[in-house]
Amino acid sequence: MADTTPVSLGKLDPKIPTGPIEKRWEKHRFEMKLVNPANKRKHTILIVGTGLAGASAAASLSELGYKVKVFCIQDSPRRAHSIAAQGGINAAKNYANDGDSVYRLFYDTVKGGDFRSRESNVYRLAEISRAIIDHCVALGVPFAREYGGMLDTRSFGGAQVSRTFYARGQTGQQLLLGAYSSMMRQVEKGACEMYPRREMLDLVQVDGMARGITVRNLITGEIESYVGDSVLLCTGGYGNAYYLSTNAMNSNASASWRCHRKGAYFANPCFTQIHPTCIPRSGDYQSKLTLMSESLRNDGRVWVPKSKGDKRPPQQIPESERDYYLERLYPSFGNLVPRDVASRQAKFRVDEGRGVGPSGESVYLDFADSIKRLGKDAISEKYGNLFDMYAKITDENPYEQPMRIYPAVHYTMGGLWVDYNLMSTIPGLHVLGEANFSDHGANRLGASALMQGLADGYFVIPYTLGHYIASTKMEKVDTTHDAFKASREEVSVRLNKLLNIKGKRPVDEIHKELGNIMWDLVGMSRTEAGLKDAIAKIRTLRKEFWSNVHVTGEPNFKNSELEKAGRVADFLELGELMATDALERNESCGGHFREEYQTPDNEARRDDEKYSHVTAWEFTGSNDSAAWKPNKEPLTFEYVKPSQRSYK
Amino acid sequence: MQNHSDNGSVKTTGWMSSTIGRKQLVGVTGLGLSGFVLTHMLGNMLILVGPQAYNQYAHALVTNPFIYIAEAGLIAMFLAHMFIALRLSWSNWNARDFKYAMRPSGAKRTTFTQRSLWAQGLLILAFTILHLITFKYGPNYTANYGGIEMRDLHKLVIEVFQEPVYVAWYIVALIVLGFHLSHGVGSSLQTLGIHHIRYQRHFKTVSIVYALIVTVGFLSQPIYVYFLRG
């Protein structure tokens, strides 16, 4: 490429354009090569995953004329887990006339990410954010409106401007259905082919380039090969390494992990986001955690009893014996501190023995004052659906007694390393959405995930993919090529191996055990000793898995036990890498909190001198072993000068 | 499982060959027939007035030159309503090849009336045929009013309505018609796209009231004849 950073970084060249930040994306778009419209249909693009990133990329690329094949594990592309996002999507539209701008959104996002993201990427994201809203409205996404018919916005996640567009508590659903419908239009036109109930189990490389995928048909069990000129991974995050998370049950990291094992570097795996307002677990059988929109913290007050082990029902605890700890510790932000801070403080209270509920693993979120001040109707108008959901799950009435909440794993900022063009360290393998690492640094702000997924799919990849296709020569291959045969063979061998262990323990049981290790030792706060312990325990558990797991059923039919087994096997490696990365990063930043590195008043202490970089892990293990080597991409901040975040 | 697109522009079907078009035909003809049974019932109420009024009304109807057009229209509506509805019912049964082991309950259940519309229709068909045999093609008594000779239908009706078996069957059939109307009228409105979030409850009420008026009106006649006229 003509215009990149001058320093040679080997595989980790981020290919960031030079010049003033506000001109970089425009300049880059001009300098990238184009594919002749008539030639586009000769190029097949394989897209794995149909969430916001995948569906929007499938629609846009089909519109341009590429032949697109899109794969998802669900029975319909519309069910990808983007559908569950509640809050909203940020855009620097400044419709509220409250001083928002592209620069401010850029600034907030870099700061919110605790200075561990790439400035150029974030600026581009903020710039594109406006076009996303325009396009989604054109597709018929029914955003909330004001009476005059204009779009409504709200402030979200500590932002001081009102820039979050929303569709009641179902913004993700509406955005995904928009992208899905756009994609289905292309399916109707024959430009896009849809392959539901397919799980990607391997990446196929020819001459070092990503040229295809091996998938398992989840209904027939058949191992199928697909050839393309580029592979787009839009497979989401790895939160389910913790077993319990707000992710969907089938959300997994296997597609990413299979690519990682084949040469794609994994960046900042220890950056995970724990969301503070989730419904606490109620027993060992718990299969997932349910998030409740963070907007609840606008009117709810978080508290625990002042004394340890106070088992009285909340109504009987007098005001003077309650500790509204967020208001006490952060007088200016109060209950509205960022997610990482709110989560950590809840954990501290529980660790002190002041947690509430049957297991002592929750804190109260109390609406009594708001109900008194605004009336029950006003609260119900704002949060009715959340209150109903809470009541349905817990059988407790939040209008009459405080909600019990506890943090849960929600989002993973880390992911496969990509350059400015969203290409990983494997040529031709592009990574979009939550699956990549680039835009959120060490902590993601609320309403930014939807923005990033759609930015990548609608407005970034259509340009950067063209450049890759136009500037790359590749031989014609089909599924009989040796690389494809070898990949199918490798996949079958692994599946049979899983089925033939025939040990004693169900897959879920081992996954739960991994989850406990991850949550306790690689969770909201981490220590050197704990992380070392975690690595040792995960290695033991991995051995246990490969010698004692029991996978029932046949390979040639629908077999969810087999599906889960493959995913857990990968989480057992990824978990180790997450701990390894956390151990290597001797600082606290964003969602990564190391107890050794904190200020006297328990806030995260960053070390910009030593850790202002992305750690991109290279897989150096073999088929049956896992090992990694860290590589560093330095981060420079030319526009937003790193400072200590303070919410006091 | 079909995963691949079948490449091509959006296919459409004609109104008459679509399920919605057919439903709308059933609805329109149903509403037409509902109108007919109401006027039929109102006309027949003359039985409470006396033989002359009743017979002269009947005579005026059959001697009207438009009667053949009206009858043809009625028959067409009846046949269309029946055949299209049965055809739809047949495809509706075939849309589920394996029945559930249990019926839904609580809020999710359907009423027997809703499930048995087709059977009600068949019963009404049987009734209509018998009804025509009994009355239209029944014994031809005559009466003479002011020099005009006409059929004495009144006499026939009184005769028939004094047979307990016929009266019982008539009552059963008319109650079934009532149930058919109580669902059908409102359902036809919905099928034709008439729905209003604020007045929807009232549409249902109108449907039931309509059915009640028709049924009670018709039933009043044999009951009057059988019990009161003696």
Added chain:
Amino acid sequence: MSDKKMNLNLKVWRQAGPQAKGHFQEIQATDVSEHMSFLEMLDVVNDNLVRKGEETIEFDHDCREGICGSCAMVINGNPHGPDRATTTCQLHMRRFKDGESITIEPFRAKSFPILKDLVTDRSAFDRIQKAGGYISANTGSAQDANNIPVPKKKADLAFASATCIGCGACVAACKNASAALFVSAKISHLALLPQGEAERSERALGMVAQMDAEGFGACTNTGACSASCPVEISLENIARMNREFMFASLKKK
């Protein structure tokens, strides 16, 4: 929060594959906590089956928070169980009594062939969607979002239709296995918005044609669909679809 435990007698539909003959299998679910979701109860049953080396019960599920529309089963004759406005994953065991028998079946409709146990193929919905359930706007071509004002009432109504999660409970509940509620929600969502105006007629014609081609039954307005719908899509949508389709047919050249 108390925690009552219960034992249940499950009658679960087992079917090895699309062509195989299915049957009910009786399975005891023991020590079920009242706080479990219905799917968590099945997780525990499956866990026990694995320990016995038996094949687990296959069922579709994913988000487990009532929005993805994956979970789909008929519980004692009711799609998604006895509660209104609830998906199976949000149904909790406190709704059942100790010792109760529970019959669990897949959604049954010819257009939703059974793939295995409780898993069905609902791809018919995707095919209906592609037959017109979109607005043809290419990426990059949109004007500023606020150039098209949409009155709040209209926007709210469109949103209410757009919340359909595509689970298929409407089909499962309908005595005719009709997809009218699903299709009408899709048509309504876009028909109510000014952006959807240009393709309004083609959309209604195309989606209804595909709905019929898939072999779903016709709507007889029993209302069982809306009563079973986890997001309570209103019957008003079906009336609107009927209207849209009728006028589109009249206008068709």
